[in-house]
Amino acid sequence: MGNKAVVLGANYYIGLSTIRCLGVHDVHVAAVDYAWEGAYGLESKYCSEALIGPHYKEDPAGLVTFLIDYAKNQDSPPVLIPTADPYVEFVDDHLPELREHFLIPQKEQGLYTKIMDKGTLHTLASRHGVAVPETVEMDDENLVGKVEEEIKYPCLVKPVDSPAFVAKFRRKLFKVYNKEELLEKVQQAKEENIEVIVQRIIPGFDDHMYTFDAYLNQDSKVTHWVTCQKLRQFPVNYGASVYTQQKYVPELYDLGSKFLEGIQYKGFAEIEFKKDAETGDYYLIEINVRITNLNHLLQKAGINIPYITYRELTGNPIEPKAIEEDQNLVFWYAYEDLLAVREYIKTGQLSPQKVLKSYFRPKAHAIWDPKDPKPAFAFGKKLANLVVGKVTNKK
Structure with missing residues (x-):
């Protein structure tokens, strides 16, 4: 049978698209989650094995044992692919023992975490000549003075560790408009023992957000890449992609490849950039070090990241490839895009006509696939259970 692929996380569409990207090439996919409920990726016809294991945070040692026991029972080492930030942190924390039994692109323990940490990421980016928004640390003695002089209001209070912040505040960041709000939000973060930074807002609407999606081989060389342009996000202005187009932007290759190769990165990474509406300069905002929202779009454009990962790690790499033309393809997460559109129109950022016109394009759907419909029904x-739960709680 050869090497299997173990996909960590099946309760979100990123895990689902990863399962599909491997399954369409007849790779045996074992998908792992911590509960059956809500893990709709396990319903995919491309999921060869559905495994329920210990929770990554509640029992990380148990999950390590669970995964290693699984790998020991295989004829060949499986390829391990995390599809959510907490799973990436888990893999990074236990990289030495997991690498003894699994094929994993990254060899340097701590690099994933270093890149996910906004503070150390900005230091790395500056060292490698990539622009980052002006930033002040929360413990700076002259926090208010520096914000008023260098950053100006409104500005962003952003977490250093995004998963912890999102888990607590159910949002990616705080936008503050004055000194009082700044001090209030920084204090809230301190009370929860969550480190934050204060950052300048780069001018430009959401369509000034771009991504450089790349795979780097074991020699830390970019072999496959594609660039995209966000059109809408949810939550609006500072959220995740819900409507994004593949868009060829060669400058992003120059910036992104230099940085990732410079830090000796291996495997897949997605760098988010924002183009300054006033200067045209690109600023590095963050890096995702796992399969991302746009995975199905990349696959449809011709860059199947999970399968590229699988083939390289199992000793049969795919020929290098870059997408250097615009294919008019868009990624669409219909559920959250409809919520975003309502907010964009309500706040006057988009007109109904412009939104309607945008829909007449070939799409890479987040969840729906006519060849694999069961996950969409699940x-x-x-969603129906969530709605019923909310209605019941109101009574």
Whole structure:
């Protein structure tokens, strides 16, 4: 049978698209989650094995044992692919023992975490000549003075560790408009023992957000890449992609490849840039070090990241490739895009006509696939249960 692929996380569409990207090439996919409920990726016809294991945070040692026991029972080492930030942190924390039994692109323990940490990421980016927004640390003795002189209001209070911040505050960041709000939000973060930074807002609407999606081989050389332009996000202005187009932007290759190769990165990474509406300069905002929201879009454009990863790690790499033309393809996460559109129109950022016009394009859907419909029905059931739960709680 050869090497299997173990996909960590099946309760979100990123895990689902990873399962599909491997399954369409007849790779045996074992998908792991911590509960059956809500894990609609396990319903995919491309999921060869559905495994329920210990929770990555509640029992990380148990999950390590669970995964290693699984790998020991295989004829060949499986390829391990995390599909959410907490799973990346888990893999990074236990990289030495997991690498003894699994094929994993990254060899340097701590690099994933270093890149996910906004503070150390900005230091790395500056060292490698990539522009980052002006930033002040929360413990700076002259925090208010520096914000008023160098950053100006409104500005952003952003977490150093995004998963912890999102888990606590259910949002990616705080936008503050004056000194009082700044001090209030920094204090809230301190009370929760969450480190934050204060950052300048780069001018430009959401369509000034771009991504450089790349795979780097074991020699830390970019072999496959594609660039995209966000059109809408949710939550609006500072959220995740919900409507994004593949867009060829060669400058992003120059910036992104130099940085990733410079830090000796291996495997897949997605760098988010924002183009300054006033200067045209690109600023590095953050890096995702796992399969991302746009995975199905990349696959449809011709860059199947999970399968590229699998083939290289199992000793049969795919020929290098870059997408150097615009294919008019868009990624669409319909559920959250409809919520975003309502907010964009309500706040006057987009007109109904412009939104309607944008829909007449070929799409890479987040969840729906006519060849693999069961996950979409399972997701619909999950949404219905959430709605019923909210209605019941109000009574």
